[in-house]
Amino acid sequence: xxxxxxxxxxxxxxxxxxxxxxxxxxxxxxxxxxxxxxxxxxxxxxxxxxxxxxxxxxxxxxxxxxxxxxxxxxxxxxxxxxxxxxxxxxxxxxxxxxxxxxxxxxxxxxxxxxxxxxxxxxxxxxxxxxxxxxxxxxxxxxxxxxxxxxxxxxxxxxxxxxxxxxxxxxxxxxxxxxxxxxxxxxxxxxxxxxxxxxxxxxxxxxxxxxxxxxxxxxxxxxxxxxxxxxxxxxxxxxxxxxxxxxxxxxxxxxxxxxxxxxxxxxxxxxxxxxxxxxxxxxxxxxxxxxxxxxxxxxxxxxxxxxxxxxxxxxxxxxxxxxxxxxxxxxxxxxxxxxxxxxxxxxxxxxxxxxxxxxxxxxxxxxxxxxxxxxxxxxxxxxxxxxxxxxxxxxxxxxxxxxxxxxxxxxxxxxxxxxxxxxxxxxxxxxxxxxxxxxxxxxxxxxxxxxxxxxxxxxxxxxxxxxxxxxxxxxxxxxxxxxxxxxxx
Numbered sequence: 001x002x003x004x005x006x007x008x009x010x011x012x013x014x015x016x017x018x019x020x021x022x023x024x025x026x027x028x029x030x031x032x033x034x035x036x037x038x039x040x041x042x043x044x045x046x047x048x049x050x051x052x053x054x055x056x057x058x059x060x061x062x063x064x065x066x067x068x069x070x071x072x073x074x075x076x077x078x079x080x081x082x083x084x085x086x087x088x089x090x091x092x093x094x095x096x097x098x099x100x101x102x103x104x105x106x107x108x109x110x111x112x113x114x115x116x117x118x119x120x121x122x123x124x125x126x127x128x129x130x131x132x133x134x135x136x137x138x139x140x141x142x143x144x145x146x147x148x149x150x151x152x153x154x155x156x157x158x159x160x161x162x163x164x165x166x167x168x169x170x171x172x173x174x175x176x177x178x179x180x181x182x183x184x185x186x187x188x189x190x191x192x193x194x195x196x197x198x199x200x201x202x203x204x205x206x207x208x209x210x211x212x213x214x215x216x217x218x219x220x221x222x223x224x225x226x227x228x229x230x231x232x233x234x235x236x237x238x239x240x241x242x243x244x245x246x247x248x249x250x251x252x253x254x255x256x257x258x259x260x261x262x263x264x265x266x267x268x269x270x271x272x273x274x275x276x277x278x279x280x281x282x283x284x285x286x287x288x289x290x291x292x293x294x295x296x297x298x299x300x301x302x303x304x305x306x307x308x309x310x311x312x313x314x315x316x317x318x319x320x321x322x323x324x325x326x327x328x329x330x331x332x333x334x335x336x337x338x339x340x341x342x343x344x345x346x347x348x349x350x351x352x353x354x355x356x357x358x359x360x361x362x363x364x365x366x367x368x369x370x371x372x373x374x375x376x377x378x379x380x381x382x383x384x385x386x387x388x389x390x391x392x393x394x395x396x397x398x399x400x401x402x403x404x405x406x407x408x409x410x411x412x413x414x415x416x417x418x419x420x421x422x423x424x425x426x427x428x429x430x431x432x433x434x435x436x437x438x439x440x441x442x443x444x445x446x447x448x449x450x451x452x453x454x455x456x457x458x459x460x461x462x463x464x465x466x467x468x469x470x471x472x473x474x475x476x477x478x479x480x481x482x483x484x485x486x487x488x
Contacts, residue, residue, distance in 0.1 A: 029043075029188070032108075032187050032331070032335050033335050033336050033339040033341060033344070037332070037344060038351050041355070042328075043189065044187070044189045045324055045327075047189035048184060048189050048192070050193055050324070052321060053317065058200040059082075059312075060314075060377075061204055061207070062078065062228075063078060065207065065208065065212065066078060066211060067380065068379040069221065074221065075380075076151075076159075076304040076308055077156075077157075077158035077162060077222050078159075079312045080151050080155060080159050080304060080308070081162045081166065081226075083287050083291060084146070084149070084163060085138075085163060085167065086284050086287075088134055091277040092129045092133075092134060092174060093174065093177050093277070093280070094273040095125050095129075095273045095277075096122060097181075097272065097419060098271065098272035098274070098419075099118055099119065099122035099273070100184075100185040101334060101414065102118045103115050103118055103119065103251070104186075104330065104333075104334025104335045104338060105338035105482075106118065107185065107186045107187060107250075107335055107338065108337065108338025109339060115182075116253060116254040117257070117265060118265060119182045120253045121262050121265040123178060125266055127175075134167055135167060138163075138167025138170075139168055142163045142167065148288065148292070150295030151295065154301070158223075161226070162223050165227055166226045166229070169226070169229070170230075172230065172238075175237035175240060176195065176237055176240065179192065180192035180195070183249065183250060183251060184328070184331050185335075186251050188251075189327075189331075195239075199232050203229055206227070206231050209224075211224040212224075272419050274419075276414060278423055279423040282427045283426050285431070286459075289435055290455075293438045293442070293447065294307055296442075296447065297448075299449075303388050306449075310375070310389045310393050310396065311396065313378070314374055315396050318359070322404040322407040326408055326411030329408045329411030330412065330415025331415060332352075333349060333415040333416050334415035334416055334417075337415075337416050337476075349408060352408040352411065353405050355408075356405055357401055357404060360400040360401045360404035361400075364396070364400050368394055368397035371393040371394065374393065375389045392453045395450075395454065396453075396456075398457065402460040403463065403464070405467075405468070406429075406463040409470070410422045413467070413470060413471055416476035418475060418476040422467070425463055425466040425467055425470060429459045429460070429463035433455070434456055437455035437458060
C-alpha cells in the first residue's frame with residue numbers, strides 16, 4: 001500500500017511508479033498493552049485453547065481408531081512412542097520459546113523489523129535441527145529408546161515403525177509450532193486456529209484411510225496414524241512458508257537484509273530458549289522413566305494402555321487448554337513488559353490462572369464421575385485396563401487443577417524472559433518428586449499403579465506451588481531483551 005508521501009515523491013520526480021505488489025501487513029494489536037486485561041488474555045487464550053483442544057481431539061480419534069481396529073496394544077504403542085517423540089521435539093521446539101520471548105517484547109515495543117528477523121532466524125534453526133539432526137538420529141535410535149522404557153515385545157512391534165515415521169516426518173509439525181508461537185506472541189491467535197483446524201481435518205481424513213485402508217490403499221494400522229500426521233502437517237507447513245514469504249500476516253520473513261544465519265539473533269534464541277528446552281527434556285525424561293516404572297508392573301501392558309489413554313489423551317483436555325492459557329499469559333506479559341507496563345503483566349498472569357482453574361475443574365468433574373464411559377470411547381473394555389484407568393482418572397481430576405495453574409505461571413515467567421526458573425522447578429517437580437516416590441515405594445514393597453498415579457499428583461502440586469512462589473518474587477521485571485537493528 002503506497003502512502004501520500006511516497007506518491008508525492010514519485011510525482012515530483014516525474015517517474016513512473018513501478019513496484020511489485022506487496023500484501024498489506026497487519027498492524028500489531030495494541031489492545032493487548034492498552035485495553036482491559038481480561039479481554040486481552042482471553043483474546044489470545046481462546047483461539048489457542050481451541051487449537052490445542054482440536055489437536056488433542058485428533059489424537060483421541062487416532063487412539064479410538066487404533067484401539068478398535070488394532071487393540072489396546074496399539075494404544076500402548078502410540079502412547080509410548082508419542083512420549084519418546086515429545087522428549088526430542090520439546091528440546092528442538094525450545095528455540096520457539098526463545099523466539100516468542102523476543103517477538104512479544106518487540107511487538108509490544110512496536111518494532112516489526114526485529115519481529116520478522118527473529119521469526120526468520122528461528123525458521124532456519126528449526127529446519128536444520130529437524131532434518132539435519134532429528135530425522136537421522138531418531139530413525140536409528142528408535143529401537144533403543146523403546147527398550148529404555150521396557151516396552152513389551154508386542155507393543156514394540158507396533159511402536160517401532162510409528163516412532164520412526166514421527167521422527168523423520170516431524171519437519172512440518174515443527175514449522176507449524178514455530179508459526180503458531182510467532183503469531184500468538186505478536187497478538188494474532190486466530191490464524192493459528194484456522195491452520196490448526198485445517199491440519200486436524202486433513203489428519204483425521206488421512207488417518208481414517210491409512211489406519212483402516214480404503215480401496216487399493218492397504219490398512220497400515222498403528223503406522224498409518226503416524227503417516228497421516230506427517231502428510232497433514234507437511235501440507236500445512238508448505239502453505240505457511242509460502243504465506244510467510246509473500247506477506248500479509250502480522251509476522252513475515254524480512255524483505256531486506258541478508259538471508260544468511262544471523263548468529264547474534266540465534267544466540268539470543270538459545271539464551272532464552274535453551275533453559276526451556278532442558279526443562280522440556282527434564283519433564284519428558286521424567287515421563288519416560290515413569291513409563292519404565294509402569295513397564296515394570298505385573299500388568300504392564302494394561303497399565304501402559306490405561307496411561308496412554310487416560311494421561312496422554314484424556315488429560316490433554318486439561319493440558320492442551322492450559323497450554324493455550326500458558327501461551328496467552330506469555331504473550332500478554334511479554335508484550336506489556338516490552339511496552340513498559342510491568343504491573344499489567346503481573347495482573348495478566350493472575351487473570352489467566354483463574355481461567356485455568358475454572359476450566360480444569362470443569363473437565364475434572366467428568367474424569368471423576370464418568371471414567372468408564374470415557375475409557376469406553378477408546379475401546380477400553382478389558383476389565384484390568386478399565387480398573388487401572390479409572391484409578392488414574394480419579395487422581396487426574398484433582399491433579400489437573402494444579403497443573404493448569406502451574407502452566408499459567410510458567411507462561412508468565414517464560415514470556416517475560418525468566419526461562420531458568422521453570423527449568424529448576426520442573427527438575428524438582430517432574431523428576432525428583434514423582435520418580436523419588438516410585439523408587440521408595442518399589443524399595444519398601446510392591447509397586448502398584450495407584451502409587452504411580454499419586455506420584456504424578458504430588459509432582460503437579462509441587463510444580464504449582466513453586467511456580468507461584470517464583471513469579472511472586474518479581475525478578476522477571478528487570479530482564480532486558482534486545483537485538484541489533486539491521487540497516488536496510
